[in-house]
Amino acid sequence: MDEGFAIEAQALAQVLDELDYFQILKVGQNSSPVDLKAAYYRESRAYHPDRFLQLPDVELREAIGKIYKRINEAYVCLRDDSKRTKYLTDVSGPDRQKKLRFVEASEQELKKEKEQEVGATPQGRKFFLAGLSDLAAQRFASAERNFKMALTYEPANVNFKAKRDEAAKLVKSDMSIR
Amino acid sequence: MADSGEIAIGIDLGTSYSCVSILEHGEPAVIPNEWGERTHASVVSFLEDGTVLVGNSAKRNIITNAENTVYSAKRLIGRFYFSDEVKKAQAVMPYKIIEGDNNSVRIQIRENVFSLPEISALVLKEMKAIVENYLGHEVKKAVVTVPAYFNDNQRQATKDAGRIAGLEVLRILNEPTAAALAYGFGKEITQKLAVYDLGGGTFDISVLEIGKDVFEVLSTAGDTYLGGDDFDDRIMTWLAEGFLKQHGIDLRLNKYCLQMLKEASERAKIDVGRDGIAKIHVEGICQDPNGSVMDLSATLTEAEFNKMVMDLVQRTFKVCDEALQGARMTANELDAIILVGGPTRLPIIRTSVRHYFGRDVMAGIDPDEVVAMGASIQANSLLDAKGEHYLLDVTPLTLRVGTVGGYTDKIIDKNTPIPIERSKSYTTNRDGQEKVKIRVYQGESNKAAECELLGEFEFAGFRIGYRGEVRIEVTFEIDTNGIVNVTAADVETGQKTSCTIRLSSGLTEDMIQQAAEKNARTTLARGEAAA
Numbered sequence A: 001m002d003e004g005f006a007i008e009a010q011a012l013a014q015v016l017d018e019l020d021y022f023q024i025l026k027v028g029q030n031s032s033p034v035d036l037k038a039a040y041y042r043e044s045r046a047y048h049p050d051r052f053l054q055l056p057d058v059e060l061r062e063a064i065g066k067i068y069k070r071i072n073e074a075y076v077c078l079r080d081d082s083k084r085t086k087y088l089t090d091v092s093g094p095d096r097q098k099k100l101r102f103v104e105a106s107e108q109e110l111k112k113e114k115e116q117e118v119g120a121t122p123q124g125r126k127f128f129l130a131g132l133s134d135l136a137a138q139r140f141a142s143a144e145r146n147f148k149m150a151l152t153y154e155p156a157n158v159n160f161k162a163k164r165d166e167a168a169k170l171v172k173s174d175m176s177i178r
Numbered sequence B: 001m002a003d004s005g006e007i008a009i010g011i012d013l014g015t016s017y018s019c020v021s022i023l024e025h026g027e028p029a030v031i032p033n034e035w036g037e038r039t040h041a042s043v044v045s046f047l048e049d050g051t052v053l054v055g056n057s058a059k060r061n062i063i064t065n066a067e068n069t070v071y072s073a074k075r076l077i078g079r080f081y082f083s084d085e086v087k088k089a090q091a092v093m094p095y096k097i098i099e100g101d102n103n104s105v106r107i108q109i110r111e112n113v114f115s116l117p118e119i120s121a122l123v124l125k126e127m128k129a130i131v132e133n134y135l136g137h138e139v140k141k142a143v144v145t146v147p148a149y150f151n152d153n154q155r156q157a158t159k160d161a162g163r164i165a166g167l168e169v170l171r172i173l174n175e176p177t178a179a180a181l182a183y184g185f186g187k188e189i190t191q192k193l194a195v196y197d198l199g200g201g202t203f204d205i206s207v208l209e210i211g212k213d214v215f216e217v218l219s220t221a222g223d224t225y226l227g228g229d230d231f232d233d234r235i236m237t238w239l240a241e242g243f244l245k246q247h248g249i250d251l252r253l254n255k256y257c258l259q260m261l262k263e264a265s266e267r268a269k270i271d272v273g274r275d276g277i278a279k280i281h282v283e284g285i286c287q288d289p290n291g292s293v294m295d296l297s298a299t300l301t302e303a304e305f306n307k308m309v310m311d312l313v314q315r316t317f318k319v320c321d322e323a324l325q326g327a328r329m330t331a332n333e334l335d336a337i338i339l340v341g342g343p344t345r346l347p348i349i350r351t352s353v354r355h356y357f358g359r360d361v362m363a364g365i366d367p368d369e370v371v372a373m374g375a376s377i378q379a380n381s382l383l384d385a386k387g388e389h390y391l392l393d394v395t396p397l398t399l400r401v402g403t404v405g406g407y408t409d410k411i412i413d414k415n416t417p418i419p420i421e422r423s424k425s426y427t428t429n430r431d432g433q434e435k436v437k438i439r440v441y442q443g444e445s446n447k448a449a450e451c452e453l454l455g456e457f458e459f460a461g462f463r464i465g466y467r468g469e470v471r472i473e474v475t476f477e478i479d480t481n482g483i484v485n486v487t488a489a490d491v492e493t494g495q496k497t498s499c500t501i502r503l504s505s506g507l508t509e510d511m512i513q514q515a516a517e518k519n520a521r522t523t524l525a526r527g528e529a530a531a
Helices: A003-018 A022-027 A033-047 A058-078 A081-092 A106-115 A124-134 A139-154 A156-171 B084-092 B116-133 B152-164 B174-185 B228-247 B255-275 B302-326 B347-357 B370-384 B509-521
Strands: B008-012 B016-026 B029-030 B045-047 B053-055 B096-099 B105-109 B112-115 B141-146 B168-174 B190-198 B201-212 B214-223 B277-287 B293-301 B336-338 B390-392 B399-402 B409-411 B420-427 B436-444 B452-460 B471-478 B483-489 B496-500
Touching: A003 A058, A003 B112, A022 A058, A022 B008, A022 B053, A033 A058, A033 B214, A033 B390, A058 A081, A058 B452, A124 A139, A124 A156, A139 A156, B008 B116, B008 B174, B016 B116, B045 B116, B084 B190, B084 B255, B096 B409, B105 B116, B112 B116, B116 B141, B116 B509, B141 B152, B141 B174, B141 B228, B141 B370, B152 B168, B152 B452, B152 B509, B168 B174, B168 B370, B174 B190, B174 B201, B174 B214, B174 B336, B174 B370, B190 B302, B190 B347, B201 B302, B214 B255, B214 B302, B228 B255, B228 B293, B255 B277, B255 B293, B255 B302, B255 B409, B293 B302, B302 B347, B302 B399, B336 B347, B336 B370, B399 B471, B409 B420, B409 B471, B436 B471, B452 B483
Parallel strands: B008 B141, B141 B168, B190 B336, B214 B390
Antiparallel strands: B008 B016, B016 B029, B045 B053, B096 B105, B105 B112, B190 B201, B201 B214, B277 B293, B399 B409, B399 B436, B420 B471, B436 B452, B471 B483, B483 B496
């Protein structure tokens, strides 16, 4: 293998976390899908780990592996119009440094975190969690009671309310026998 | 870079049949065994004297030495004992399937107990022996193919099988990708194509784009519970019910009769596909209550057969829809369709595929051999690392992490190109917590119970603090084999722990070593003479 390439790869692996996806694939921010694919193929030809499987230098092999994984990550994001639009906004903003690596649907995750927000008071939390495990075990009536108890400690918790309603609905539709 | 004379072989390890290939003078060649057979039944028969028979001669023992002859092991590899597939196998297989440690599956032959990778390793050992016999020297390296839709557990177990057989597995390669490589190798074409791969036990469809030397998999989908065996089953049910109606005897209640029935069904499927009609006649399939011997006779027409299997064929197209959707493509954008796997010889499949994709299937491709050929091309390319072509493959299933309340969180989407990694931060859930446990799943449901558990990963040794105060960064990686690795690190101290996710029922390093020694000691009773 050519020595220049080895030096280049080592250097690139070092600065990987400072580059955005456009820089990693060496494409312009408004490149077309055709250009993007061509760039992905070009970079794949250069860095695909299969070419280096027999390389004795483990460190270099790892550096190349790291680069190639990032090339794939960049391609997955940029080939998708909606992800690409969001990503472009992210890396053009003041938080650029923190957003160089795309985090999928971060709003959705925030929502999920909120959903899993298990209450602000210890008692509310206790009853809420008991309710959740009741739900999982399909003890719907007991779940509803626990969520109601949780709400007496935190009457404004929307999440508790939603769960109480869900449980109440399930109680009504429960036709199981035992 | 490779030593002169060093060679890596390509093995298509199939549910029903296996095939082995090497690159000769730059062209892939299937290596026949000493008796001229080019495909070999993936059947392992344990003989009384301790030797082992593999291949077509072993298949003949399914009836005469039923309890000691293992077939369709690929249906069980990498599965948990409690899975449906294992339950189903227990009902029909004449060999003994038992439970091992940690929900694993084991096969008992006389007083010996084997793991599934050990059984597959014996098939691989035979493939290795065929090439060694042909070349006159030892081979140590191989590329082994798996269905594209295999999950991490199944890939891991297949890789273990290779190691047990004394092979360095250079790559676990997806079967449709291997077929596409064999098709496009050296042709310098630019095409979009679909590989429709219906094997003995699994169905895969991959959509690829070939750009000269680059083979990019755009999407893959599959069903690891659908294959040619299911077609045989339909014929079997039809025969058995006919016999029951006529004679009041259910042939399926006796495992010996069942095997005869199964064999007759497979033959009928092949005949009806080739000749449009199958005359089935099995002499002495059972005895009536008075002890007189009874024969089974029936005629199967193509129209009847097609009616029996139509729903199975339709099921493959649901999977095709999914793959096209994943590739964001419609059927008419494709330039070529390749058929892979023995059952695709059936006219019903060929006609339906032509109908679905609106174009003729590619001619001149041997559906039984193309996968092994692709594997040998890739094996050679990994050895000499000249970079003549590049395979850009994807992960077939969404990688997930278990969260509170039996749910899961998406980490890496299906159809993401591999290798890939993704990191996520987690915090502790209670004060003074010393350990975290991370459960890793693969599947398309956000409910953990509907996904396949890959393994549990425990991380300890981080700073102990209040709830939510300690941050742990977990990195999930899917490597070029489609195998999952997980590492966790304490963000503050940088302390790291890493492991390849191992199925809790998977084999430990020690077990693999021991199995490899046992495999090396096993003598293969090779060929006709031994049968």
